[in-house]
Amino acid sequence: MSDRKTQFDKALLGLRSLVMSGEFSGSARLPEVALSERLGLSRTPLRQAMDHLVAEGLLERIETGGCRVARFTLDDINDAIELRGVIEGTAVRLAAERGADPVALAEVERVLDRIDIALKHPDHIDFDAYIVENASFHRLLAHLSGSQLMQREADRVSRLPLASPSAFLREQELIPDFNASLLRAQHQHRAIVEAIRAREGARAEYLAREHARLARRNLDYLANAGPGVATRVPGLSLLSAE
Amino acid sequence: MSDRKTQFDKALLGLRSLVMSGEFSGSARLPEVALSERLGLSRTPLRQAMDHLVAEGLLERIETGGCRVARFTLDDINDAIELRGVIEGTAVRLAAERGADPVALAEVERVLDRIDIALKHPDHIDFDAYIVENASFHRLLAHLSGSQLMQREADRVSRLPLASPSAFLREQELIPDFNASLLRAQHQHRAIVEAIRAREGARAEYLAREHARLARRNLDYLANAGPGVATRVPGLSLLSAE
DNA sequence: TGATGAATTAATGTATACAGAAAATGTAAA
DNA sequence: TTTACATTTTCTGTATACATTAATTCATCA
Numbered sequence: 001m002s003d004r005k006t007q008f009d010k011a012l013l014g015l016r017s018l019v020m021s022g023e024f025s026g027s028a029r030l031p032e033v034a035l036s037e038r039l040g041l042s043r044t045p046l047r048q049a050m051d052h053l054v055a056e057g058l059l060e061r062i063e064t065g066g067c068r069v070a071r072f073t074l075d076d077i078n079d080a081i082e083l084r085g086v087i088e089g090t091a092v093r094l095a096a097e098r099g100a101d102p103v104a105l106a107e108v109e110r111v112l113d114r115i116d117i118a119l120k121h122p123d124h125i126d127f128d129a130y131i132v133e134n135a136s137f138h139r140l141l142a143h144l145s146g147s148q149l150m151q152r153e154a155d156r157v158s159r160l161p162l163a164s165p166s167a168f169l170r171e172q173e174l175i176p177d178f179n180a181s182l183l184r185a186q187h188q189h190r191a192i193v194e195a196i197r198a199r200e201g202a203r204a205e206y207l208a209r210e211h212a213r214l215a216r217r218n219l220d221y222l223a224n225a226g227p228g229v230a231t232r233v234p235g236l237s238l239l240s241a242e
Numbered sequence: 243m244s245d246r247k248t249q250f251d252k253a254l255l256g257l258r259s260l261v262m263s264g265e266f267s268g269s270a271r272l273p274e275v276a277l278s279e280r281l282g283l284s285r286t287p288l289r290q291a292m293d294h295l296v297a298e299g300l301l302e303r304i305e306t307g308g309c310r311v312a313r314f315t316l317d318d319i320n321d322a323i324e325l326r327g328v329i330e331g332t333a334v335r336l337a338a339e340r341g342a343d344p345v346a347l348a349e350v351e352r353v354l355d356r357i358d359i360a361l362k363h364p365d366h367i368d369f370d371a372y373i374v375e376n377a378s379f380h381r382l383l384a385h386l387s388g389s390q391l392m393q394r395e396a397d398r399v400s401r402l403p404l405a406s407p408s409a410f411l412r413e414q415e416l417i418p419d420f421n422a423s424l425l426r427a428q429h430q431h432r433a434i435v436e437a438i439r440a441r442e443g444a445r446a447e448y449l450a451r452e453h454a455r456l457a458r459r460n461l462d463y464l465a466n467a468g469p470g471v472a473t474r475v476p477g478l479s480l481l482s483a484e
Numbered sequence: 485t486g487a488t489g490a491a492t493t494a495a496t497g498t499a500t501a502c503a504g505a506a507a508a509t510g511t512a513a514a
Numbered sequence: 515t516t517t518a519c520a521t522t523t524t525c526t527g528t529a530t531a532c533a534t535t536a537a538t539t540c541a542t543c544a
Contacts, residue, residue, distance in 0.1 A: 248527075248528095249527075249528065249529095250527080250528090283528085283529090284528060284529045284530075285528095285529080285530085286527080286528055286529065286530090287527080287528070287529095306535085306536060306537090307535080307536070
């Protein structure tokens with residue numbers, strides 16, 4: 001359909017992964033010409049992509065022109081996690097209050113089953129599958145609200161740096177009982193859906209907020225693991241640059 | 243300081259007011275060349291501004307290229323109002339939980355006093371002053387959270403089309419007891435601040451949500467006032483184009 | 485008359501050229 | 515050695531040219 005790969009899309013994808021790789025976390029200004037040559041496109045679509053990433057919060061503008069990789073404090077990340085819980089909490093509350101589409105609810109159940117499969121063997125969790133299906137689940141939750149605006153907002157906050165639990169998967173060995181926390185997360189998933197089915201908006205909202213706060217636990221462990229870790233966790237390398 | 247008026251800033255300001263004027267609400271594609279000539283700048287900064295307004299939700303992209311003025315349903319606007327309450331509610335909850343900066347709190351009180359003055363004579367309310375001071379109040383509320391992220395988000399949602407009570411001021415004569423509702427809003431303002439002072443986060447959050455929902459009442463009246471009103475209310479003319 | 489399709493027109497997406505500002509480099513003086 | 519200033523270079527912000535794609539017009543045929 002509209003799979004027309006525009007240069008801007010390429011620039012956005014490429015630049016995002018470059019930034020996430022941490023290569024430019026040295027807080028210097030991002031050189032436009034060098035980046036555009038490296039990505040194989042001109043400065044125009046690259047600058048568009050930079051604008052988007054500034055809006056996303058991954059980059060920040062410099063007063064004297066241009067932009068650089070945004071630097072986050074621990075508080076920033078905690079706030080992003082909190083915000084994510086608030087937005088998703090609102091989405092599920094609206095879904096419960098207004099009544100969720102049964103077809104979408106069935107789709108949610110299928111995704112939850114696939115997450116179960118990924119978690120089937122607690123010692124050999126299929127992390128790649130979990131990341132994909134978990135993202136699907138959260139996208140579907142926003143969809144259940146029936147509100148286009150909430151979907152867009154949920155999509156936005158899910159991209160906030162380090163707001164997602166998946167961001168911590170690469171450093172799981174540093175986090176005690178990480179696998180167990182994934183199982184707990186899945187229990188929360190089912191509880192949220194159950195609350196929506198029962199039309200209990202307040203409970204659904206509360207559960208979604210608590211669910212988001214699981215990420216805080218992981219963040220705390222990584223933050224106390226010393227500066228060495230910061231440079232090994234892609235997103236977190238930004239934090240150490242503060 | 244950084245008052246360097248860049249062409250992009252001019253484009254953003256100019257385009258926003260043009261869109262708000264309703265002149266292009268006919269859902270046709272926005273012509274880039276014509277607009278750039280009219281605003282006295284080239285297509286490059288104009289397209290930047292269009293990107294920003296798309297992100298803001300005021301414009302929407304067309305599959306075949308370009309963009310047009312976004313069309314809103316009543317549900318869209320109600321969702322925007324709800325979201326505003328949720329975001330501001332979170333900001334004041336965090337402010338209460340974390341403890342608000344006394345200096346900022348004092349500034350809030352001064353703004354509230356100025357709102358009182360604007361509302362002093364219920365039959366001759368100073369609407370212009372009210373709009374300005376009310377905006378200041380809500381900006382300061384977000385500031386009280388101490389979170390840069392919450393400030394940015396609050397700023398964003400306050401710009402969501404028709405999410406703000408001020409958007410209805412022009413059509414006040416169509417809304418029964420409109421002036422009285424402004425007085426009620428001011429009472430809510432003080433109650434919110436009081437809850438923050440008392441460190442009662444949950445109450446502050448609840449009050450802020452209810453406060454935002456005042457706008458729903460106004461919206462309902464205008465929605466029932468017939469299609470003629472839609473074309474007279476700048477933002478709402480978008481609604482009738484659906 | 486209505487519909488289908490070719491041809492023309494217009495408009496978007498992208499590249500690039502250019503001007504002006506910021507940073508870097510180098511030189512001279514204290 | 516360090517500071518201040520001048521010079522050079524680089525880079526951003528903006529304008530514009532170009533190409534490709536969408537819209538429109540017009541002509542032909544059923």
